[in-house]
Every structure is written in structure tokens, then in C-alpha cells.
Amino acid sequence: MHSDSESVRKSIRSYMMVGAALFVFTAITVAVNQVHLAVPLAITVALLIATTKGSMVASVFMHLSHERRWIYGALILTVIGFLLVIFLPLFTVSDTIGTPLRASHSAAAAEHH
Amino acid sequence: MNIPYVVEERPDSGLTNGKLGIWLFLASEVMLFGALFSTYIILRVGAEEWPHGELNVWLGMTNTFILIGSSVTMVMAWASLKMHDFAKHRLYLIATFVLAGVFLVNKYFEYADHLRRGEGPAHSTFLAIYFTLTGLHGLHIIGGMVVMLYLLGPGAKMWRTNPEQFTGRIEYTGLYWHFVDLVWIFLFPILYLL
Numbered sequence: 468m469h470s471d472s473e474s475v476r477k478s479i480r481s482y483m484m485v486g487a488a489l490f491v492f493t494a495i496t497v498a499v500n501q502v503h504l505a506v507p508l509a510i511t512v513a514l515l516i517a518t519t520k521g522s523m524v525a526s527v528f529m530h531l532s533h534e535r536r537w538i539y540g541a542l543i544l545t546v547i548g549f550l551l552v553i554f555l556p557l558f559t560v561s562d563t564i565g566t567p568l569r570a571s572h573s574a575a576a577a578e579h580h
Numbered sequence: 581m582n583i584p585y586v587v588e589e590r591p592d593s594g595l596t597n598g599k600l601g602i603w604l605f606l607a608s609e610v611m612l613f614g615a616l617f618s619t620y621i622i623l624r625v626g627a628e629e630w631p632h633g634e635l636n637v638w639l640g641m642t643n644t645f646i647l648i649g650s651s652v653t654m655v656m657a658w659a660s661l662k663m664h665d666f667a668k669h670r671l672y673l674i675a676t677f678v679l680a681g682v683f684l685v686n687k688y689f690e691y692a693d694h695l696r697r698g699e700g701p702a703h704s705t706f707l708a709i710y711f712t713l714t715g716l717h718g719l720h721i722i723g724g725m726v727v728m729l730y731l732l733g734p735g736a737k738m739w740r741t742n743p744e745q746f747t748g749r750i751e752y753t754g755l756y757w758h759f760v761d762l763v764w765i766f767l768f769p770i771l772y773l774l
Contacts, residue, residue, distance in 0.1 A: 513769035514769065517766050
């Protein structure tokens with residue numbers, strides 16, 4: 468128990484550091500947004516920063532950096548499921564990729580008339 | 581009959597019931613929010629136009645700071661218990677509860693402003709997914725606050741009878757709370773900035 472509380476005492480510094488880093492990253496996200504980058508680049512930058520922040524929360528605050536194997540196993544399955552949920556439905560709209568949406572819509576409208 | 585592995589870890593998995601339970605619950609939550617994020621992507625990819633600047637970025641940023649701050653106070657509430665400082669633990673847990681309340685008050689003003697202008701969920705696809713995602717997230721905040729209130733009130737008695745089990749309960753509540761923070765970390769840029 469003593470060593471347990473001692474290791475927690477040492478972790479407090481990293482909790483504070485991560486908290487401060489999360490504040491800074493949030494400010495950077497908003498600052499980058501004020502620059503008005505091109506949409507694809509803005510999305511990439513914002514999601515990269517969000518992923519970094521999320522990883523910090525998960526690994527330090529949620530102690531995932533030193534968790535048991537069973538938890539990692541459950542989370543790997545979850546990540547696979549999450550990626551399927553995110554990307555699988557995109558196949559339903561993949562037939563429009565590379566096709567200018569406005570052009571195809573206006574062409575369809577013209578054909579209708 | 582005592583339930584095994586409430587405090588002591590199972591020899592094969594190295595986990596307590598609560599730790600395994602909360603992680604499986606969080607895994608199901610990932611799928612729930614994952615389905616809604618997927619919906620957001622499909623709606624956005626299929627939309628001819630997507631509004632920018634509809635939401636108040638500064639209010640969203642303030643709420644992000646508030647939730648990050650609440651994550652820090654939550655982990656400190658657990659760390660204080662580990663260091664056998666119950667008084668400090670209570671202060672940190674109260675701080676977390678108050679920050680969660682401030683988040684909801686900000687959200688109330690944001691919602692009220694939209695609704696006053698007639699911008700409800702039926703107004704546009706963007707607002708429909710905005711209200712759905714932030715509404716579900718808000719319900720999670722309320723759920724966390726109810727648990728914290730219990731642990732500050734009647735649930736706190738356990739510290740005297742079974743401190744290790746109580747510390748476990750705070751840890752599991754903390755895991756849930758950090759997850760709620762994590763979801764907001766992604767909601768903020770996709771709804772307010774992009």
C-alpha cells in the first residue's frame with residue numbers, strides 16, 4: 468500500500484503536465500482555425516490534434532499506458548468495431564467519389580425538365 | 581455470501597469485477613458514439629453545403645477547458661484517496677461536480693440562443709446532428725453528475741467501512757468521466773471548427 472501511494476504521488480506531476488498540455492493543444496486547435504486553412508488541411512490538422520489529446524487522456528488519466536492484457540484485448544476488438552462503423556457505411560456513398568456533386572445534381576435536374 | 585473480486589484482483593485476469601465491467605461498458609459507449617460519428621460523416625459527405633461559423637467557437641472552447649479541468653480534478657480526487665487524504669478527495673470531487681454543472685449551464689445558454697432564433701434540430705441537417713451528438717453527450721454529463729452526487733453523499737460512508745472498495749468506485753467513475761471528456765475532445769473540432 469505504501470509503494471502504491473508513493474507511485475501515485477509521483478504520477479501527480481504527470482497529471483498536471485498532461486492537463487496543461489491539453490489546454491495548450493485546445494488553444495492551438497482554435498488558433499489554427501482562425502488562420503482559415505483549406506478544408507481538407509483544416510480537417511487533418513484538427514483531427515490530428517484531437518487524436519493526440521485523446522491519446523493523452525486515455526494513456527495518462529485512464530492509465531491505459533500500463534493496463535492489464537484483458538483490457539487491451541477488449542479495446543482492440545472495440546477499435547476494430549469502431550473502424551468498421553466509421554468506414555463501412557462510406558461504401559454506400561463511394562459511387563459519388565470523384566464526381567462533382569453539384570454538377571451531377573444539376574445535370575439530373577436538367578434531364579428531369 | 582461475499583461477491584469475489586470486488587476489491588482483490590482475479591488471479592487469471594488481474595482485474596476486479598468493477599474494472600472489467602466499466603471497460604466493457606466504455607467499449608459499448610465507443611460503439612454508440614462511433615455510430616453517431618459515422619452518421620455525421622455520411623451526412624457531411626452527402627451534403628451539398630455544410631455550414632461554417634454556426635456555433636460560438638469561444639463558448640465551445642471554454643467548455644473544452646472546463647471539461648479538461650474537470651478531468652484533472654477527477655484524477656486528483658482518485659489520487660488523493662490513494663494517498664489516504666479523504667478531505668482533499670472530497671474537495672476535488674466537488675470541484676469536478678461544479679465544473680460539470682458549469683459545462684451544462686454554458687450548454688443551456690447555447691441551446692437557448694439557437695432555439696430563440698428558431699434554429700432547432702429540424703432547422704437543418706447540421707443542427708440535427710449537432711443537437712443529437714451534444715444532447716447525448718450532455719446526458720452523459722448528467723449521468724456522471726448523478727454518480728458523483730451519490731459518492732459525495734450516501735456513497736461516501738463506504739470510505740469508513742471499506743476504503744479500498746470506495747477507492748475502486750472513484751476510479752471507475754473517473755474512467756467514465758475521462759471518457760466523457762475524450763468524446764468532447766472530438767466533438768468540439770468537428771462541430772465548432774470544421
